[in-house]
Amino acid sequence: MRKSMKLGLGAVLALTVGAGAALADNIKIAYIDPLSGPFASTGSNGLTQYQFAAERLVNEAGGVLDGQMFEIVPFDNKVSPKESLIQLQVAIDQGIRYIAQGNSSGVAHALTEAIDKHNRRNPDSRVLFLNYSAVDPALTNDDCNFWHFRFDANADIKMDALTDVIAKNDAIKKVYVIGQDYSFGKAVAAATVRFLGEKRPDIEIVGNELHPIGKVKDFTPYARKIVAAESDAVITGNWGADMLNLGKSLVENDFAGPVYTYYAAGSGITAAIGESGKGTIRLVAQGQINPPPSEEAAEYYRAFEAKYPDGNVDQSRITNVIGMLAEAIKTAGSATDVVAVGKALEGMEYDDLWGGKVYMRPQDHQLIQDVHIHVHTDEGLTFDYDKSGFGVLVEDTIEMAGMDSPTTCKMKRP
Amino acid sequence: MDLILVNLIDGLVTGLLLFMLSAGLTLIFSMMGVLNFAHASFYMLGAYFAYQVSVYLGFWMGLLIAPPAVGLVGAMIERYGLRRVHQYGHVPELIFTFGLALLIEEAVQFIWGKDQIAYNIPEVLQFTAFSIAGNSIPAYKVFMIFISVAIFLALLFVLTRTRVGMIIQAALSYPRTVEALGHNVPLIFMGVFGVGTGLAGVAGVIAGPVLSTFPGMAVVLGSIVFVTIVIGGLGSLWGALVASLLIGWITTFAKSYNLRMEDLLTGIGFSRPEPIWDSAWADLWTLTSPQIADILPYLLMILILAFRPYGLFGKRDV
Secondary structure (H helix, E strand, O other): OHHHHHHHHHHHHHHHHHHOHHHOOOEEEEEEEOOOOOOHHHHHHHHHHHHHHHHHHHHOOOOEOOOEOEEEEEEEOOOOHHHHHHHHHHHHHOOOOEEEEOOOHHHHHHHHHHHHHHHHHOHHHOOEEEEOOOOOHHHHOOOOOOOEEEOOOOHHHHHHHHHHHHHHOOOOOEEEEEEEOOHHHHHHHHHHHHHHHHHOOOOEEEEEEEEOOOOOOOOHHHHHHHHHOOOOEEEEOOOOHHHHHHHHHHHHOOOOOOEEEOOOOOOOHHHHHHHHHOOOEEEEEOOOOOOOOOHHHHHHHHHHHHHOOOOOOOOOHHHHHHHHHHHHHHHHOOOOOHHHHHHHHOOOEEEOOOOOEEEEEOOOOEEEOOEEEEEEEOOOOOOOOOOOOOEEEEEEEEOOOOOOOOOOOOOOOO | OHHHHHHHHHHHHHHHHHHHHHHHHHHHHHHHOOOOOOHHHHHHHHHHHHHHHHHHHOHHHHHHHHHHHHHHHHHHHHHHHHHHHHOOOHHHHHHHHHHHHHHHHHHHHHHHOOOOEOOOOOHHHOOEEEEEOOEEEEHHHHHHHHHHHHHHHHHHHHHHHOHHHHHHHHHHHOHHHHHHOOOOHHHHHHHHHHHHHHHHHHHHHHHHHHHOEOOOHHHHHHHHHHHHHHHHOOOOHHHHHHHHHHHHHHHHHHHHOOOEHHHHHHHHOOOOOOOHHHOOOHHHHOOEHHHHHHHHHHHHHHHHHHHOOOOOOOOOOO
16 A cells, blocks of 8 residues: 555656756656556556666766756556557657656567657657667567667577576476467567577477467466476466466466576565465576675665565666666766767666676667576575565576677667 | 366366356346446455455455455445436446446555555465376365355355345346335345345455456456356346356367367368468468467357347347
């Protein structure tokens, strides 16, 4: 209850502050993600993490340039590409120059295309697209453009890292791939087939399946098939309620092997999986939470917990988005000249709060970073998720994953 | 063969769950002549109430307390909201329930937040009841089947074998006559609405732990409940049962077996275009049944509406 009230109060506060002309100098970042509907929890948790990162990394340090503060302006897109384009237009009309979005590559495709068009036609009000979570590889390959920057490792890079780990595990002979039926789910499936084929041709892919996104009520039949196919491991890119329900069904139907996921952590998922998924559910993601990579990171997490007792830092890359944007604005010397900011972001090296260095690859605007394999457990944790006693612990790390991965991106620079 | 049996059981569980939702909805419809858009929201309330109770008193007290609580909320909404709107006709009623659905979702988000909540299966039922050829059937599923069947039988008994049921049935078809006989029809309406929403509450209590409890759970089930009662025939309890089971089994089997559109099309006599990825029909040709399993009921509804508009067991037109 307290969190929702805070959110509400925050929104009211943001409105009143926004109305005051004195602070019109704020650098606004439009946060276009689901704040209602089946994926609302993922979206609203991302929002608090953005607000906290902006507050702590930028505003408390006195802002950027001559004291300009970061302000996150939330827009609810209900994970609908159509709705997102409307919100994008509203954001642009409000004079916002930075668009942050992450949930659903379908939405990201719509946004990146619209932003590319907008920027070509309106050189005076260009915007940058800070994609912190949509990991369809196409966004930094065939469909790349100068305005789009991706801060999460894309599905191919994650899969590359994941298959490195699977390849080391001789116990895995059969793998089942299941995902949501849209561009991202298909990208995960294609990457699995490709990388496993290269690294472990002896592994048999016993199932490769897509289900409608956000529509499946009961995953039991899928879980049955997976068990019946005698698969040793499951790979899924599912997120939100689809991830939780698939995970629960698998565990309920006595699937004991590892379930390799992209997004099975936080937003209530960790708490709901709880004891039943211990040692089964794996997570491939950037950002090391447990054990904390540095005292600085631990302090950040503690401060976040103090401010949002119900929240998790489950999308730690958001600190890179905020931190790198602040750096780029400082380098460019202007927050309104997004071309200069974009050029400053290209090739930037930055110290990740969550350990290691990150590098924004200039060819395709894909952030190169360490990718970890985490395990869902309640042992050896410093920070749990969802106040459940459970959380994710780093098991394996691929440093600078995908550094030399190929890209088909042919970017036109302004 | 073994897998067929397992799928029959899984489908039965899904179907019976759907039945508990649609039974209440179809009762309310036959009584008031209005579709209650907020019905799935009462299902969600059931899950959340039960979760809240289970935090303090355990799952079983939740099962006992939450459904009457939801029923009470439903009855109060009928008494102080719907009844006032009733005099203005069906469209305002429809809009009222639509607004109610949004209101309940917002209220739930406000109180419990937007995250999934950890409402789980009770420890006592966390074991495998039996297994068929390596496929385990969790005890909780067996429990779900028993609860829903018991509710169906109780409902059938009350409606067809008791005096209360007789009055309800009479009030459904001839409210004025029943009123003239000295029965309190508004009270009956309130009672039926309360029981209908209470049933949705029961469904929420027992489905919450398996289908996960989050503010979007009403939206996920909302439309399929309407599909169920349209297929079954509006106002028919038997229709609701048959349609629910039908939908349960159709979706389960479609997910379990990889029926491919390609096989169907070649079976009819079309030839596969080569190369497939250049064809305008590529999406159609590569379709598999698990991909569309949860959309099949809607297809069935369209067919029913086209060929038998009053549904499988219904007596009146939609």
